[in-house]
Amino acid sequence: MQKWTRLFVTSALAVSTASPAYAGSLLRFNSGTVNPGTEVQTALFSDAVAGDYIVQFSNKITAKDRAALQARFEIFGYLPDDALVVRGAMVDLNVFRQSHPGVYAVVPYKAQYKISNDIAPVSVFNKDQVQSLLIKLFKASDAKAVVSSLKKMKAEVEVVNGKSIVVLVPRSQIYNIANLTGVEHVQSTPVITTMDFPLDQQLDPTTKGAGDYSDITGDESGTQVMKFDSVWALGLTGRGQTVAMADTGLDSGNINQIASDFSGAVKSGYAFGLWSKTWEDPMGHGTHVAGSIMSRGTASGGRLKGGAYDSMMVAEGMWSTMLNGLSVPSKLADLFDKANNDGARVHSNSWGAVKNFGAYDSMAVQVDEWMSNNPDMLVIFAAGNSGVDANKDGRIDGGSIGTPGTAKNVLTVGASKNRTKTGGIQVPVSKLRAAAEAWSAEPIFSSMLSDREDGIAMFSSRGPTLDGRVKPEIVAPGTNILSNRSHIKNASPLWGAYNDDYAWSGGTSMATPLTAGAVAIARQMLIEKWGVTNPSAAALKAMIMHSADDMYPGQFGEVGAAKGQEILTRRPNSDEGYGRVNMDNLVKMMKNTFVVDDRDGVTTNQTEDYTFKLSAPGKLYANLVWTDAAGSANASKALVNDLDLVLTGPNGTISMNDHTNNAEMIETTLPAGDYKLTVKGANVPQGKNGGRQPYALVFSVQ
Numbered sequence: 001m002q003k004w005t006r007l008f009v010t011s012a013l014a015v016s017t018a019s020p021a022y023a024g025s026l027l028r029f030n031s032g033t034v035n036p037g038t039e040v041q042t043a044l045f046s047d048a049v050a051g052d053y054i055v056q057f058s059n060k061i062t063a064k065d066r067a068a069l070q071a072r073f074e075i076f077g078y079l080p081d082d083a084l085v086v087r088g089a090m091v092d093l094n095v096f097r098q099s100h101p102g103v104y105a106v107v108p109y110k111a112q113y114k115i116s117n118d119i120a121p122v123s124v125f126n127k128d129q130v131q132s133l134l135i136k137l138f139k140a141s142d143a144k145a146v147v148s149s150l151k152k153m154k155a156e157v158e159v160v161n162g163k164s165i166v167v168l169v170p171r172s173q174i175y176n177i178a179n180l181t182g183v184e185h186v187q188s189t190p191v192i193t194t195m196d197f198p199l200d201q202q203l204d205p206t207t208k209g210a211g212d213y214s215d216i217t218g219d220e221s222g223t224q225v226m227k228f229d230s231v232w233a234l235g236l237t238g239r240g241q242t243v244a245m246a247d248t249g250l251d252s253g254n255i256n257q258i259a260s261d262f263s264g265a266v267k268s269g270y271a272f273g274l275w276s277k278t279w280e281d282p283m284g285h286g287t288h289v290a291g292s293i294m295s296r297g298t299a300s301g302g303r304l305k306g307g308a309y310d311s312m313m314v315a316e317g318m319w320s321t322m323l324n325g326l327s328v329p330s331k332l333a334d335l336f337d338k339a340n341n342d343g344a345r346v347h348s349n350s351w352g353a354v355k356n357f358g359a360y361d362s363m364a365v366q367v368d369e370w371m372s373n374n375p376d377m378l379v380i381f382a383a384g385n386s387g388v389d390a391n392k393d394g395r396i397d398g399g400s401i402g403t404p405g406t407a408k409n410v411l412t413v414g415a416s417k418n419r420t421k422t423g424g425i426q427v428p429v430s431k432l433r434a435a436a437e438a439w440s441a442e443p444i445f446s447s448m449l450s451d452r453e454d455g456i457a458m459f460s461s462r463g464p465t466l467d468g469r470v471k472p473e474i475v476a477p478g479t480n481i482l483s484n485r486s487h488i489k490n491a492s493p494l495w496g497a498y499n500d501d502y503a504w505s506g507g508t509s510m511a512t513p514l515t516a517g518a519v520a521i522a523r524q525m526l527i528e529k530w531g532v533t534n535p536s537a538a539a540l541k542a543m544i545m546h547s548a549d550d551m552y553p554g555q556f557g558e559v560g561a562a563k564g565q566e567i568l569t570r571r572p573n574s575d576e577g578y579g580r581v582n583m584d585n586l587v588k589m590m591k592n593t594f595v596v597d598d599r600d601g602v603t604t605n606q607t608e609d610y611t612f613k614l615s616a617p618g619k620l621y622a623n624l625v626w627t628d629a630a631g632s633a634n635a636s637k638a639l640v641n642d643l644d645l646v647l648t649g650p651n652g653t654i655s656m657n658d659h660t661n662n663a664e665m666i667e668t669t670l671p672a673g674d675y676k677l678t679v680k681g682a683n684v685p686q687g688k689n690g691g692r693q694p695y696a697l698v699f700s701v702q
Contacts, residue, residue: 025104027056028080028636029113030466036083036105047090051181052076052109052138055093056083057102060604060683063691065102072096076138076184078629078686080637085109085184087138111178113634116187118356119174127172132158132189134330135165135177136362136633142182149180162331164362185362185633190353190403192328194248194285195382196507197459197478199425199495209423209482211499216303219420222292222477222514225453227584228307231521234587238308240527241520242267243293243346244339245513248326249273249317250290251486253280259501260298261291261305261484262313268342269315272335274327279317284491286317288505289350291484292513293520299501304482307517307583308524314339318351326351332366332404340377345523346540347379348516350509352402354386358466360631360638364407368638369630371409371537375694378537380516381405382508383414383472384461388438394564396444398574400461401471408638408662409627411519411541412471415457415478415511416551416580418450424480424495424504425449429458443556443564449506450480455555456566456575460508463574467637468660473545473577476518478511480504518581519544529590532597538696539597542625545663546593546698547586548579572665578623593700601626601694602643602681610677612701614670620647621667622677622699628662629686640686641693646678657682 027034036056057065061082069075073088073096082104086093090106097103119133120126137143140162147157147165153173159166166189169177178186209215218224231237251259255266269279281287290306294313297305316335320327328351329335339347353363367379384402389395405412429435430445439445439458449457457479463471485493485503494505522543526532532539553559554566554575561568567575594610602608624645631638637660645664647654650673656664659682666677677699684693 026081027054027083029634030117030636031112031115036107039107050087050089053086053088053090053093054079054083054107054109055086056104058104059102061685063603063687066685066691068100069096077632078640079632079635082685111175114178114183114185115174116185116361116633118188118359119186122171122174127170129171130168131171133167133169133174133177134187134189134362135167135183136185136365137163137165137182138184139163146180146182150177153177159330161329162333164330166330187361187633190363191355192326192351192353194326195350195352195384195509196285196494196505197385207423207426208496209498213300213303215422217422219418220422220482221304222418222481222510223307225419225477226307226514226518226581230584230587231525236521236524238294238311238517238520238524241308241311241346241524242314242342242344243308243311243348243516243520244314244316244344245286245290245293245348246316246318246335247286247289247350248283248319249279249281249286250315251281251287252488253278253317259484259487261295263298265294265296265313267312267314269317270338272316272318272327272329273320275322276317276320279315280488281317281319281486282321282488282491283319284486284494284503285509287486288483288494288503289348289509289513290315292481292510293348293517295484304502307514308520311520314342314344332363333370336370336374336377336379340374345377346516346519347377348513349380350382350512352382352384352405354384354402357386357400357402358406358464359403360406360465360467360633361403362633363404365630365633367404367407368409368628371627372629375536375538375627376534378411378519378540380411380413380512380519381407382512383412385459385507386461387459389441389444392441394441394443395561395566396458396462398462398464401463401465402461406465406471408469408631409537411515411544412473413508413512413515414472414475414577415460415508416475417453417455417457417555418477418479418481419453420450420480423482423498424506441564447555452555454551456551469638470572470574470577470661474515474548474579474581475576476511476515476581478508479506481506481510515544515581518583521583522586525586526595530595532595536597536599536627536694536696538625538627538694539595542623542696542698543586544581545578545625546621546623546700547582547589549582549585550579551576589700592702593698596697598696599694600689601687601692602679602684603687603691604681604684607678607680610697611675613674614672614701617669617671618702619669620699620701622665622697624664624679624695624697626662626693626695641684642682643693643695644680644682646680647675648678649673649675
C-alpha cells in the first residue's frame with residue numbers, strides 16, 4: 001500500500017540564473033552545428049513576405065519570452081539551443097528583436113537544415129533518379145501550397161495526410177522541396193515491417209509440441225518469466241482496462257464470429273489497410289500479438305492466456321492484401337485517435353522501420369507530438385530485430401533501434417529470452433542460416449534461443465539512439481512464445497503451429513504485447529490499489545521501469561567484454577534499458593514505494609521536494625519520467641524540456657544532470673538520516689499551462 005506518512009512535499013522557485021549549458025549561441029542540427037550570429041544574412045531585414053525563421057535567445061527561453069513571441073508570430077517548435085521556429089515576415093521579426101535584447105539572432109530556416117542524413121548527396125550521376133520522399137510540414141494547412149509547388153517540380157504526389165506528404169520526385173529537386181515555406185523536414189519514405197524475427201525456412205528448426213496441451217508447463221506464453229501469477233493472485237487481471245493494438249489484424253475481423261479466446265474481449269475493430277474493408281488477420285502476426293496481451297485462453301483450458309486476460313481490446317488492422325504487407329497510415333494520429341476515443345489507454349505496436357537506425361525522424365516526432373497532446377495513453381513500440389555482431393567480438397553491436405521506437409515518449413521494448421524447451425526454434429544459434437554473418441563469434445554462436453531467462457535475444461535491437469538516448473527502456477520475453485493463431489485460411493503459422501489455435505513465434509514483436517499487458521495491469525493497480533484515478537502515460541512508464549529486474553551481467557556472466565559479457569554496466573543501458581519486466585516487483589512495491597503523478601509540473605528553475613527519513617541504513621531507487629514536447633527531426637538533440645532529479649542527504653548531494661533523456665534515475669545505498677528528493681525544471685522552453693512540464697516520480701525506500 002502507498003505510504004505517505006514519511007513524505008512531505010514543498011515547492012520553490014529558485015532565483016533565475018544563466019546556465020552555460022543552455023547559453024544560446026549555437027544551433028545544433030543533424031547536418032552540423034552553426035552559430036547564427038556569424039551566418040551570412042540571406043533575408044533582408046525589410047522583407048515583408050512571411051516565411052519560416054529561427055529566433056534564438058541568448059539564454060534559457062522563459063514563459064515570458066515565449067508569450068511575447070507568440071503574441072505576434074506563429075510558433076512551431078523548439079531547436080537546441082534556446083531557439084524557437086516561427087512563421088513571420090523578417091521586417092516584423094527585426095522589430096521584435098530590437099525591442100527584446102534577449103534575442104541573440106533571427107535567421108531563415110534554411111533548406112540544408114531540413115534534409116535528413118539518410119538521403120545520399122545529389123550528384124550528376126544520380127540527380128535524375130526518382131526517390132520516394134516523406135515530407136513533414138509545419139502545419140496541415142500548408143499542404144495545399146506545398147502540393148502546388150511539388151507538381152510544378154514534376155513530383156508525383158502519392159499521399160497527402162495531415163502534415164505528411166509522400167511523393168516520388170527526381171533527386172535533383174530535393175533541395176528545392178526543402179526550401180519551400182511550410183516544409184519542416186524531408187526524409188526517405190520509411191519501409192514498415194512487422195517486428196517478428198523471420199523463421200529460417202532453410203533449416204526449418206521448429207518443434208511443434210504435442211498439440212493437446214499435455215506438454216504445456218506454463219513457460220510457453222512468456223507470462224511465467226514475467227511473474228504474472230503474482231498480480232493475478234491479487235485479482236489484477238486487466239479488468240476495466242482497454243488496450244489497443246495496431247497490427248496485421250485480429251483473427252476473423254468480426255466481433256461476433258471470432259476465436260473463442262477473444263470472444264467478448266474485443267471492444268471495437270478498424271480497418272486501416274489499403275483497400276481493406278475488414279480488420280481480419282490473413283497474415284497471422286496480429287492475432288499472435290493480441291493473444292499475448294489479452295487472450296482469455298479458452299481454447300487451451302486457461303493454460304495459454306495473455307498477461308491482461310480480462311482487459312478489452314481495440315483492434316486496428318493494417319494489413320493490405322493487395323500490397324501483401326502492412327500499410328501504416330502516414331498520419332499516425334489516425335491510429336491513436338481511434339483507440340483513444342474508444343477508451344484505450346495503452347497502445348501496442350509490433351512494427352517499425354529497419355533503416356536509418358537510431359534516427360529521431362518524422363515518424364518518431366509524430367508519436368511524441370501526439371503523446372504530448374494526449375498524455376493519458378502510453379504508446380508502446382518494438383525496438384526491432386536488427387541486433388548483429390558485425391565486428392565479431394562476441395557482443396551484439398549497438399545502434400540498431402528502428403523508428404518509431406526511437407521516439408522519446410514511447411516505451412520501447414527489446415526482447416529477452418523466454419525459458420522453454422518444448423517448442424519453437426530449439427537449435428543453437430550456430431544452426432541458423434544468418435549465424436555465419438551475424439552471430440559467428442562465441443559465446444553467442446553456441447547459445448540457444450530460450451534456454452535461460454537472464455539473457456537477451458541476440459536479434460534484439462540495441463541502442464543508443466543517434467543523439468545518445470537510452471533505448472530500449474525495457475525488455476520482455478521474445479523467443480519461442482506460444483500464443484494465438486489466426487484462423488483465416490493460409491495465415492502464417494509463424495515459427496510453427498502448435499495446433500489449430502496456437503502457434504510459436506519470436507521477436508521484439510512478441511515482447512511488446514507482453515509488456516502492453518503488463519502496463520494494463522500496472523494501470524489497474526494504480527487505480528485500484530494506489531488511488532491514482534487517471535494515471536498518466538509517464539506514470540505507467542515509470543512504474544514498469546521501476547519494477548523491472550536489472551539483468552546485469554546477462555546470460556554469460558561477468559566474464560568481461562573480451563569474452564562476450566552481454567551487459568557491461570548496471571542499468572540503465574542500451575542493451576536492457578532499465579531491465580526485464582517483473583510483475584512480482586509491482587506487488588512488492590505496494591509496501592515501500594511512493595508514486596507522484598504531477599499533472600501541473602514545474603517550470604524553468606522551479607523545484608518540487610519530497611522528503612523522507614531513514615531510521616537505519618537503506619536503499620533508494622527513484623525513477624523520474626516525463627512526456628516531453630516533440631523535438632525536431634532536424635535537430636541533433638531530441639530532448640526539449642529538461643528536468644533534473646536531485647537527492648540531498650547527510651553526505652551531500654547526488655544530482656542526475658542528464659541533458660539527453662526524458663527520464664532520470666537514482667539507485668543508491670544510504671546511511672540513516674533525513675533526505676530530500678528534488679525534481680527541478682532545468683530548462684522548460686516548451687512547457688504548457690504557464691510554461692510547466694508535468695512529470696511522474698516513482699521511488700522506493702527500504
